[in-house]
Amino acid sequence: MNHLHLLLADEDERFLRSTRTMLEKRKLNVQSAGDKQQVQRILEQKLIDVMLLSVSLPVTDGLEVLRSVKHEHPLIEVIMLSPLAMAALAIEGIRLGAFDYLIKPCDISDLLTKAVDAHVRKQANQERIRKATIERIVSHPMAALE
């Protein structure tokens, strides 16, 4: 039941289509978005574990999207995607809370490895939160209402 729910956000339509097909072949549940509005719509409706985010996503830039995603859904792990020339932006993404970055064009197996790592971290974080919640409630059930 622990399928990885991935959101691909990139301005390049062709990249989106090909990557999505390759990932779906590997049994991942993939959503794709081409700009900030689509990202927001998907995040509101779907459960997402890991997001691959291009630094040059249209409307605002990728870092702006990263900031808002991390603010609204802190548990979603984000991997920045960037061409070599813009690597500095991808790295700045890490400061803003991205899990990792990938330089485009990237190998699908690299992408998959990093996505799975990110998913593992998200699950570990959720598990930690659950444990802490339970620990707090055991002393007094009233803590559940906080």
Place this chain on the structure above:
Amino acid sequence: MIQRHKLSETASPKPSTILVVDDEDHFRTALRKQLSNRGYTILEAKTGRDAMARMREKLPEVVILDQEMPGLDGVETLRGIKQESPHSQVIMLTGHGTTSAAAEAYKYDLFRYMHKPCGIEDLMKSIDAAIREYNAGSTRQSDVRVSPRQNLLKRMAGVHNLRPGVLLLGLVVFGGALLLPASENVAFQAKAMTGTLICAALFWATGAIPIWITSLLIGGLMNIFGVLPPDEIARAYTGDAMLFITGVFVVLASVMRTGLDRRICSLLLGAITSPARLILFFGPILAMGAAFFPEHVLPAFLLAALIPAFGNLVSETGVEKNRQLAVMMVLLICFTANIGGMGAPTGGGKNAVMMALLADYNTPPSFGRWMGLGLPLVPVTALVVSGYLWLVFRKAITKKTFGDLREIREGLRPTGRMTPDEVKTIMVMTILFILWIICGNKYGLSGPVVLAVVTLALLKVVRWSDINTIHWDVIALYAGACVLGKGMAVSGAALWVADGVLALSPASLQTTNGLSLLAAFSSGILTNFMNDAAAVAVTGPVFLSMAGTDPWKIGMAAAFAASFSHMLIIATPTNAIAYRLARSPEIGTPLITIRDFFLHGIAVWLLSMLVLWGWLFLGSWQWAE
């Protein structure tokens, strides 16, 4: 660009301080000129150590840091700076940087990374951004410190573990109890004890102060008002039953550490191969398990595994029947686990408290005796409850939803063979139960469990660090409950309240059967509003003091009914965990609501109570004798 720069200056009336750290003198001088012209205060440092010294004089908003320097290098200096002043924003400059060095630096909260030589306008942009980030960071912190003004009602309600209003109410009630009109047959100590009882019940129920403080407060008040001499109070805090429940918690700590709880839960879930088995086996077997693994151990694990999985499923498919099945499973787990508490003295702190109370009136039942009286009741009640839930939710159990449940179950299968530590724990526990059942009369409750703890420690299954994970505050609550019971009995307060109850109740209820009905009813109601053990401590002494020569039936009826904390989500940790996990943000719409608990809780409470009353009336007690 210039406009933006001006904006940031007007935003902060004080000129921002910038620390420039670089070993090249001419670069520093050039940068200082540029920055001073723009109205910044400049500090300079030649090396990393130099920079740290400067930071101690004055904390800069922004640090411009060269990556390659003699002595401390850029990343080391960055770490030092962040330790000294976490809010200061660092911009790192480098002539020969690689991205991997940058990635390393970002781990330590670097603000930005720039290549040297960089245009002064680019640098200014970064400095502006860094100052904004610095200001945002310090406001975030001051947000935490300055609490907004609250109205009086909110301030009185307070927060969990500090509720001034309830404390005040407690004080008033206590004072009121002391000032009750004097009467010949009621000692002053009895009034003080009654006031203590109400205060303790109030504080435990609302979480007005941490539960362990309430527990200590009881002993403190009893000392001040001379209910018992200090030595006796200390003895009431400990005793066989308390050492027993502490030992049980240590054994459970090793169960959880070895992962045995995970394996047991997987086995339990594995039993759900058909809807019939879900109803007929899962509930009763979980209930029996909960009799030997007290409190939240089994249900917490099951809920933590099932609720997120169901949450995923429901938000993915949006099928209403899946949600219904999830609600049914959660309620089934909570209700049957609560019911399991009746089965054995290990079923929870409430049973230990009842054992301690009975020890004051008479000899308490042995472990095996309790099991003989309580355990048969567990599967029967659990079956009735499962049957009710099946009737209500039967439409949600379809081939499709059951298939989904099976898929969830597959994801929770135990992995690998049993570890040696798991095997050791099982063996020690088996021997422990045999000792309890066979030698209970001789060694009491605590003797065997202390031996078990020693054995587990010698086998290196349990370590001191595991013992430290025990919730000592909960154990303190049980101990406080025992002291409360003892104080009620000794001071005559229990008898006083009991006289009141007798005066109010019809003559037909003033038999052993009638009183056990009343005891079960009162403790069954109270347990929904406070900790189970606290409910036993409040009702137990009162009803035991009416019991005459044979207090077992009445005492155990009260202890059994204390397991029926089905209605409110705050009635027991298990319910609260279910409610809280079902509201986790990753689940989307909450899986289960307060209303679900309340409505089905009332029905299940009534059914449980009927089974218990039937057991008291229809002579199964005599049969068990």
